[in-house]
Amino acid sequence: AARALIFDLDGVLTDTAHTHYEAWKQLADEIGVYFDRDINERLKGVDRLASLRIILERAERSYSAEEQLELATRKNSYYVEAIQRTSPKDLFAGVDRVLADARQAGLKIGLASASRNARTLLDKLGIVDRFDYIADAGAIRHAKPAPDIFLDVAAALGVPPSHCIGVEDAAAGITAIHAAGMAAIGIGDARALAQADVVLPDIAALRLGDVVSS
Ligand code: B16
Numbered sequence: 001a002a003r004a005l006i007f008d009l010d011g012v013l014t015d016t017a018h019t020h021y022e023a024w025k026q027l028a029d030e031i032g033v034y035f036d037r038d039i040n041e042r043l044k045g046v047d048r049l050a051s052l053r054i055i056l057e058r059a060e061r062s063y064s065a066e067e068q069l070e071l072a073t074r075k076n077s078y079y080v081e082a083i084q085r086t087s088p089k090d091l092f093a094g095v096d097r098v099l100a101d102a103r104q105a106g107l108k109i110g111l112a113s114a115s116r117n118a119r120t121l122l123d124k125l126g127i128v129d130r131f132d133y134i135a136d137a138g139a140i141r142h143a144k145p146a147p148d149i150f151l152d153v154a155a156a157l158g159v160p161p162s163h164c165i166g167v168e169d170a171a172a173g174i175t176a177i178h179a180a181g182m183a184a185i186g187i188g189d190a191r192a193l194a195q196a197d198v199v200l201p202d203i204a205a206l207r208l209g210d211v212v213s214s
């Protein structure tokens with residue numbers, strides 16, 4: 001039976017895709033590179049520098065590693081400023097209940113987000129204390145779709161991967177969960193997340209009773 005639930009953050013517990021979009025859009029406008037919502041879709045679950053490289057595919061010149069770092073840092077400053085306004089009302093419906101049910105069922109609760117701002121965001125959302133462990137994305141060697149971050153969380157929780165369930169909204173995240181030897185719940189579009197063991201339209205549809213027994 002399952003003994004731990006490991007959550008992704010952006011797109012699972014709250015909708016920060018739009019906030020990331022606004023920050024990247026501001027940066028892209030400043031450097032005169034085309035950027036739109038379709039390109040933003042490709043950034044879901046992708047770490048900061050890899051996201052920048054996707055945006056720079058449209059650039060007319062190349063950027064040195066040093067310049068890329070400056071651009072990524074600049075974008076992050078816009079993002080960090082924006083998330084200061086995050087509050088518990090930004091949690092997706094159902095999150096509070098799912099966390100309470102998991103606690104009630106005796107499950108460990110972990111976070112496996114690619115975001116280096118994950119702890120700040122959980123704090124603003126008012127749920128930081130409800131996690132037994134929050135992965136430090138900056139300390140993870142290989143980003144999703146590699147299994148590293150999910151294995152790090154399982155190890156810290158003291159639960160073997162075969163008894164963990166990962167919850168993700170990005171295809172790369174589902175791949176990472178499976179590569180870690182865990183069951184995967186996809187949140188979002190059933191076609192985009194066809195690899196998941198179960199796909200739910202949103203986290204409000206997650207009933208722990210269906211999950212814990214399996
Ligand atoms: P940061 P997740 C990911 O979070 C986002 O989906 C992705 O769009 C973002 O670029 C990445 O975090 C890095 O975020 O710049 O704050 O470190 O979905 O893995 O929770």
Ligand code: MG
Pocket residue numbers: 008009010011012044045168169170173
């Ligand atoms: Mg995500």
